[in-house]
Amino acid sequence: MRYSALSLVRQGLAGQTGWPQAWRSPSPRSVYDAVIVGGGGHGLATAYYLAKNHPRRRIAVLEKGWLGGGNTGRNTTIVRSNYFFPESAAIYDFALRLYEGLSQDLDYNIMLSQRGILMMGHSEHDMELMTRSVNAMLLNGIDVELLDAAQVRAEVPLLNFEPGARYEIHGGFTQRRGGIARHDAVAWGYARAASALGVDIIQGCEVTGFDIVDGRVAGVRTGLGRIAAGSVGLCAAGHSGVLAGMAGFTLPIQSYALQAMVSEPVKPVLDTVVMSAATGMYVSQSDKGELVFGAGLDLYPSYAQRGNLPVERDVIAGMLEMFPAFRRLKLLRAWAGLVDVCWDYSPIIGPAPVGGMYLNCGWGTGGFKAIPAGGWMLAHLLATGRHHPISAPFDLGRFTSGRLIDEAAGAGIAH
Amino acid sequence: MLRLPCPYCGERDEPEFRFAGEPAVRPGSDVGDAVWAAYLYMRSNEKGPHREVWSHAGGCGQFFLLERDTVSHAVLRALRPGEAS
Amino acid sequence: MRRLAAGGAIDRTRPLGFIWEGRKLSGFAGDTIASALLANGIGVIGRSFKYHRPRGVYGAWTEEPNAIVDVALGARHDPNARASLVPLEAGMVVGGVNAWPNVRRDALGLIDLFHRFIPAGFYYKTFKSPSWGAFETRIRAMAGLGVMRPEPDRLLYDTRHVETDVLVVGGGAAGVAAARAAASAGLGVMLADDRAAWGGVLQAEGGVIDGMEAAAWAAAAVGEMRGATLLGRTTVFGAYDHNAFGLLEQRRDAAGGWAEERVWLVRARQVVLAAGAIERPLVFPGNDRPGIMSAAAVLQYVRHYAVLPGREVVIATNNDTAYATAAALVAAGASVTVADARPEAPGRDGLRVRAGCVPVGTGGRHGVKWVDLALRDALSNRERVRCDLLAISGGWSPSVHLHSQAGGTLRWDDAAAAFLPGVAREGWHLAGAVTGPVGLGAALGQGHAAGVAAAAALGRVVHVAPPETPARAVEAPIGAMWFVDVADRRQWIDFQNDVTLGDVALAARENYASVEHLKRYTTLGMANDQGKTSNINGIAALAAMTGRAIGEVGTTTFRPPYVPVSLGALAGMRHGRLFAPIREVPAAADHLANGAVMREYGGWRRPAAYLRIGETVAAAIAREAASVRQGVGLFDGSSLGKIEVAGPDAAAFLNVMFYNEVANLKVGRLRYCLMLRETGVVFDDGVVARLAAERYLLSPSSSHTEGVLAMLRAWQQTEFPAMRVVFHDVTAAWATFAVSGPRAGVLVGRLSSDIDIGDGALPHMAVAEGVIEGLPGRIARVSFTGERGYEISVPARHGAAMWRHLLGLGEDVTLYGIEALSVLRAEKGFILIGTDTDGMTLPADLGITAPLRNKAVDFVGKRSLLTPDALRADRRQFVGVLPEDPGFVPAVGSHAMVDGRSVGWVTTSCHSPALGRSIGLGMIEGGRGRIGETMEIFHLGKTSRAVIGEACHFDRAGERLHG
Numbered sequence A: 001m002r003y004s005a006l007s008l009v010r011q012g013l014a015g016q017t018g019w020p021q022a023w024r025s026p027s028p029r030s031v032y033d034a035v036i037v038g039g040g041g042h043g044l045a046t047a048y049y050l051a052k053n054h055p056r057r058r059i060a061v062l063e064k065g066w067l068g069g070g071n072t073g074r075n076t077t078i079v080r081s082n083y084f085f086p087e088s089a090a091i092y093d094f095a096l097r098l099y100e101g102l103s104q105d106l107d108y109n110i111m112l113s114q115r116g117i118l119m120m121g122h123s124e125h126d127m128e129l130m131t132r133s134v135n136a137m138l139l140n141g142i143d144v145e146l147l148d149a150a151q152v153r154a155e156v157p158l159l160n161f162e163p164g165a166r167y168e169i170h171g172g173f174t175q176r177r178g179g180i181a182r183h184d185a186v187a188w189g190y191a192r193a194a195s196a197l198g199v200d201i202i203q204g205c206e207v208t209g210f211d212i213v214d215g216r217v218a219g220v221r222t223g224l225g226r227i228a229a230g231s232v233g234l235c236a237a238g239h240s241g242v243l244a245g246m247a248g249f250t251l252p253i254q255s256y257a258l259q260a261m262v263s264e265p266v267k268p269v270l271d272t273v274v275m276s277a278a279t280g281m282y283v284s285q286s287d288k289g290e291l292v293f294g295a296g297l298d299l300y301p302s303y304a305q306r307g308n309l310p311v312e313r314d315v316i317a318g319m320l321e322m323f324p325a326f327r328r329l330k331l332l333r334a335w336a337g338l339v340d341v342c343w344d345y346s347p348i349i350g351p352a353p354v355g356g357m358y359l360n361c362g363w364g365t366g367g368f369k370a371i372p373a374g375g376w377m378l379a380h381l382l383a384t385g386r387h388h389p390i391s392a393p394f395d396l397g398r399f400t401s402g403r404l405i406d407e408a409a410g411a412g413i414a415h
Numbered sequence B: 001m002l003r004l005p006c007p008y009c010g011e012r013d014e015p016e017f018r019f020a021g022e023p024a025v026r027p028g029s030d031v032g033d034a035v036w037a038a039y040l041y042m043r044s045n046e047k048g049p050h051r052e053v054w055s056h057a058g059g060c061g062q063f064f065l066l067e068r069d070t071v072s073h074a075v076l077r078a079l080r081p082g083e084a085s
Numbered sequence C: 001m002r003r004l005a006a007g008g009a010i011d012r013t014r015p016l017g018f019i020w021e022g023r024k025l026s027g028f029a030g031d032t033i034a035s036a037l038l039a040n041g042i043g044v045i046g047r048s049f050k051y052h053r054p055r056g057v058y059g060a061w062t063e064e065p066n067a068i069v070d071v072a073l074g075a076r077h078d079p080n081a082r083a084s085l086v087p088l089e090a091g092m093v094v095g096g097v098n099a100w101p102n103v104r105r106d107a108l109g110l111i112d113l114f115h116r117f118i119p120a121g122f123y124y125k126t127f128k129s130p131s132w133g134a135f136e137t138r139i140r141a142m143a144g145l146g147v148m149r150p151e152p153d154r155l156l157y158d159t160r161h162v163e164t165d166v167l168v169v170g171g172g173a174a175g176v177a178a179a180r181a182a183a184s185a186g187l188g189v190m191l192a193d194d195r196a197a198w199g200g201v202l203q204a205e206g207g208v209i210d211g212m213e214a215a216a217w218a219a220a221a222v223g224e225m226r227g228a229t230l231l232g233r234t235t236v237f238g239a240y241d242h243n244a245f246g247l248l249e250q251r252r253d254a255a256g257g258w259a260e261e262r263v264w265l266v267r268a269r270q271v272v273l274a275a276g277a278i279e280r281p282l283v284f285p286g287n288d289r290p291g292i293m294s295a296a297a298v299l300q301y302v303r304h305y306a307v308l309p310g311r312e313v314v315i316a317t318n319n320d321t322a323y324a325t326a327a328a329l330v331a332a333g334a335s336v337t338v339a340d341a342r343p344e345a346p347g348r349d350g351l352r353v354r355a356g357c358v359p360v361g362t363g364g365r366h367g368v369k370w371v372d373l374a375l376r377d378a379l380s381n382r383e384r385v386r387c388d389l390l391a392i393s394g395g396w397s398p399s400v401h402l403h404s405q406a407g408g409t410l411r412w413d414d415a416a417a418a419f420l421p422g423v424a425r426e427g428w429h430l431a432g433a434v435t436g437p438v439g440l441g442a443a444l445g446q447g448h449a450a451g452v453a454a455a456a457a458l459g460r461v462v463h464v465a466p467p468e469t470p471a472r473a474v475e476a477p478i479g480a481m482w483f484v485d486v487a488d489r490r491q492w493i494d495f496q497n498d499v500t501l502g503d504v505a506l507a508a509r510e511n512y513a514s515v516e517h518l519k520r521y522t523t524l525g526m527a528n529d530q531g532k533t534s535n536i537n538g539i540a541a542l543a544a545m546t547g548r549a550i551g552e553v554g555t556t557t558f559r560p561p562y563v564p565v566s567l568g569a570l571a572g573m574r575h576g577r578l579f580a581p582i583r584e585v586p587a588a589a590d591h592l593a594n595g596a597v598m599r600e601y602g603g604w605r606r607p608a609a610y611l612r613i614g615e616t617v618a619a620a621i622a623r624e625a626a627s628v629r630q631g632v633g634l635f636d637g638s639s640l641g642k643i644e645v646a647g648p649d650a651a652a653f654l655n656v657m658f659y660n661e662v663a664n665l666k667v668g669r670l671r672y673c674l675m676l677r678e679t680g681v682v683f684d685d686g687v688v689a690r691l692a693a694e695r696y697l698l699s700p701s702s703s704h705t706e707g708v709l710a711m712l713r714a715w716q717q718t719e720f721p722a723m724r725v726v727f728h729d730v731t732a733a734w735a736t737f738a739v740s741g742p743r744a745g746v747l748v749g750r751l752s753s754d755i756d757i758g759d760g761a762l763p764h765m766a767v768a769e770g771v772i773e774g775l776p777g778r779i780a781r782v783s784f785t786g787e788r789g790y791e792i793s794v795p796a797r798h799g800a801a802m803w804r805h806l807l808g809l810g811e812d813v814t815l816y817g818i819e820a821l822s823v824l825r826a827e828k829g830f831i832l833i834g835t836d837t838d839g840m841t842l843p844a845d846l847g848i849t850a851p852l853r854n855k856a857v858d859f860v861g862k863r864s865l866l867t868p869d870a871l872r873a874d875r876r877q878f879v880g881v882l883p884e885d886p887g888f889v890p891a892v893g894s895h896a897m898v899d900g901r902s903v904g905w906v907t908t909s910c911h912s913p914a915l916g917r918s919i920g921l922g923m924i925e926g927g928r929g930r931i932g933e934t935m936e937i938f939h940l941g942k943t944s945r946a947v948i949g950e951a952c953h954f955d956r957a958g959e960r961l962h963g
């Protein structure tokens, strides 16, 4: 049934009892053409674009928990494409363009709110680096604007402009097409649309091993039995290293907890997404009215998927430094996701060292914004065995050649 | 917030320490690109017991080996470099 | 008035006036805002989030989902306070939130009429065209609760870090018994309870312990504990790894307290969790009206606050605990009817009890006026009963939050109709109602046993006897009832977020069947009461709708904080300068006196430029730079890093650490060196001095000193433990001043010192130690300006005096700041790490290739300089950039462009006083091969042109160093 105001009214008159399942919950078949491990945004988007762009395949998504329960359902939902390197700009802007039409494409409102995203600079040096980034982005065709302090103040009057503030605001830059989207809706929308195209989404099905014959994958072992498949896509985010281990290779990835928090809801006080490089914090206000904020990674590798108070307090102190008016608001929830931090902070997309197996991982702290592109690229790989031009630079081989795509370095950080 | 045992100072709170990566054996500079890349970038990233290097940066400044469960965060043992493992 | 004539724990001698929605009302000391409003007969206190339905007080403590108010008092403002948690104070201005014009007559109440069209998740199905953005602004304005004030909050918050032997969470019967036992064993005990008085529910429920009135016993037992840290009004909000806890103490009324709230960060060796349980509502049609309250809360209001919330009362329950409420109401003069959902309801004297009877509907716009009751097996047979208060009890949910946060397991127990704690974490002991429905006797026994066990785990013995209480009649078991199976599904589960049984049914039908999907799709449990009353009812309803057992559905994850905690309290004192302290140089006060504009550079506050009266910063920079080239300048370089490296293997070790050869450096000489990361990237640069055969002094950049030290330590300890070498960061021990310019030698020559500064003894790139003006010190010949230069170092405590002394040595001395230095070094093409380089820069990109070719030993990062990418010909290379228009200074961060594609960028750009024109530096693809080429320079859509040249723009032969 198509979703619309009209169908809501019709259903309202019928007591909302006529809605079909958003997605089916079938039992797994014994063989598929392509199996996608991980029912997060990237896995579900992969399934959808594979079914849609490369039809006539039997496709399954295997998810060990509940769909969208990984980072896709835990992130702070920021979408943007203001990246420094042309390779990054290409993939993230491809994603943003798909996002811009996604609610219609999926017939599911993902609540894309292009309220803009503003990055602040706190010194002349920050502003010089921002200028370098802004010019790079403009040449990459990304819609960014450099702002002076007065312009920043006009956009976000609540920011700390007190004289003598620890981090003075010298200016910033904004991408107006950036913003936020509803994370669950992205997972659910893709799941519903993929299921409608015949994709089997199997929840509660953990992959515990691979059948590998002569260096080629032949199938997966799961908690629900063996499933044969000649093509396997890995979209397991924080668990990518575990799956690589099962398949006998390693990745340049370490898994960390990344925390996020929300305050209680208040009436609108912040109309754009704000980020500060000095404190690492970022904050937006959800449509419900909660401040949604976070900052850097926890300080050591973890698979625990739970937060850590010292880092939480750092994040909060960092935000209050920017927004002293938020001090009286209360922290309502804090949680953590399990992010796959790749050495150069860029994703890995491409063939794995095992034949028939393809990677989509390493998105770390920033892969929500990339879900449509990650899915599209992996679908292309699964269908053709070859890179889409946009995904080629993100191949695992870049670590051997040394041609990293290091966005942090691009932003002037030597590490 | 972790409580970690520095093999030199005893138990201290997490903010005194710094995680310093997985232990790695440094190959000579005559190895091939792939071996060097593996040393630089590849990580075991173990789920469960994990061997790590930490430094007691805010204390004695010493580096030590820690075996820590990355799921429960339980500390399994801490060793001085070179101590039998 | 609904205040009872006598009783309660309020102080009737201290009336407190306050304002509610513009009306003057009054309560007593000891009231909460909720009890004071109830006492004044205020029924409608808020509106629900989605449908804007009128809502009154439901609970009496942290479970309250409805009574959200705006509270202002002096500098303090809470936009979303829960009325049941805020102690009343005189002068408080209290108002409703999320309603217009007020909570009684809220225009948006109209939304409720359209409820059937806006079920859970309706927004996923609509607002897609033309785009969500077209609707969002209006929807946002409707959402949100209170209104935040834009002024910065200036209240004070502090933080304490403590360790304790035993942390007891909860000061009710079980917690007090545990704390008392543990304290008697001589252990350090920390007892925390979120209420002001000890005893928990004993306050309302009464009873006798050790022959005393129960609450009095609790107070006495706590009073007798020696050495315990007693934290009243303190909520343990989070349990973290390795028994770390976060506690929030409300200190507004604390004696001598200056902080509004304090966060305690506690590490406990043993933990007793005695956090009690929370009553859940019954779920039935129309169960959300004002005047429908938790039965346990009603008991609190009657007994503790002496408020009678209603006179004609119906109690609907499925368990025995509500009978205490009934008895208290009767004693207070109310008429009470009990509808007990259990077929065999216990009979009670003086009560009308209807067995097997449940509520199936209610009425009353601004307060409940009637309830329809029906037998559970004949639901259509309704009887309307008038009432002004409907007290409901659906059973109790143990407060397992902290247990669960810490990783303890849960199991569903059908008999208790609750998730009970399963396996606890090591060192944890659970006692009282958190373990399930227990009577007072059992709670005391468990508490005492927990204290004994905690003591035993720490090798101690308890020296008090377990507390005793007269045995009570055994309670009849609960008769679980999760909702009423009638067609009307407007049965509220989450009051604040307006999640009804119908919404759960919809989620189940659409296959949002995981409990996490349910929560997210319907927003169940996501309001600021954090689902304390709604979670279990929601899970049970989902189980029923999807044909699963409740235990199979399971719970969502319990996450901190247990109650909302103000962000200010969590940050504590960490704001402003304390957020990230800035380091000061020894002569900071002199700089200010000399007219310096101070700015932060890499964590240090340093002079950017010294302004003369009426001078602009730009003019000062130009003047300072020019003066250095013409005469002599004085610069404070004290923040520059200084790391001493000493030991027999110092030379060998540093030779591995640095890109450049340092082992063959002669004693008394300096060399400019790069330090690489193992990835080959240039991490830092600086001058390395060899002070003695086995003693080096490194000078890393100001912001990299810690990083360099950490890197040295890491490599020495993990890779070269056999090397005998030590490091010492002496940055703060020395004040360092640079004297630079053609007349620098003259000025330095005026110092009284035993160091021979003649060019023979101290040529460029040499260093000598000796006595300077009676102080132990060092003079180095080094230059970052391209002019003859001396660096004079003396102990930091004499830094300011030496600065003044140097200033007094010549009338023609010009003070110069970082900005002028930056111009001078740009003229010379010297790199500034982090400005001209970034995380991709390799030494060859800077044109420094000799060590890779010539150095015999392996060094950090060497292999990485030989990867295919490192050897690419089209890497970005460091070059000079000369704008075609000598009057035009391109922005730093402009890009060089070929066919619309970026091929690199300008890293430094300024007006050069020495050359009388604009100059720049940049990193350009294949830049060295482009020298002489004119390129397009792009900045914010505009282009200019510049010629690529050598990085060194001035005095290429370096003659001025010796001039």
Ligand SMILES: Cc1cc2nc3c(=O)[nH]c(=O)nc-3n(C[C@H](O)[C@H](O)[C@H](O)COP(=O)(O)OP(=O)(O)OC[C@H]3O[C@@H](n4cnc5c(N)ncnc54)[C@H](O)[C@@H]3O)c2cc1C
Binding pocket: A037, A038, A039, A040, A041, A042, A043, A062, A063, A064, A065, A066, A067, A068, A069, A070, A071, A072, A073, A074, A075, A076, A077, A078, A079, A205, A206, A207, A208, A235, A236, A237, A238, A239, A243, A258, A259, A260, A294, A335, A336, A337, A338, A339, A360, A363, A364, A365, A366, A367, A368, A369, A370
């Ligand atoms: C707190 C936080 C904030 C963030 N904020 C942002 C942001 O603002 N913007 C942004 O762009 N990105 C953000 N991110 C990052 C973003 O959430 C992730 O990069 C993105 O969601 C990754 O999607 P995914 O589908 O790859 O992974 P996931 O959504 O994590 O999905 C992986 C799935 O694989 C499943 N799985 C794992 N192992 C197995 C197995 N063996 N068998 C079967 N299934 C398995 C997991 O259960 C999981 O559901 C944030 C992340 C976090 C944690």
Ligand SMILES: [Zn+2]
Binding pocket: B006, B007, B008, B009, B010, B056, B059, B060, B061, B062
């Ligand atoms: Zn130590």
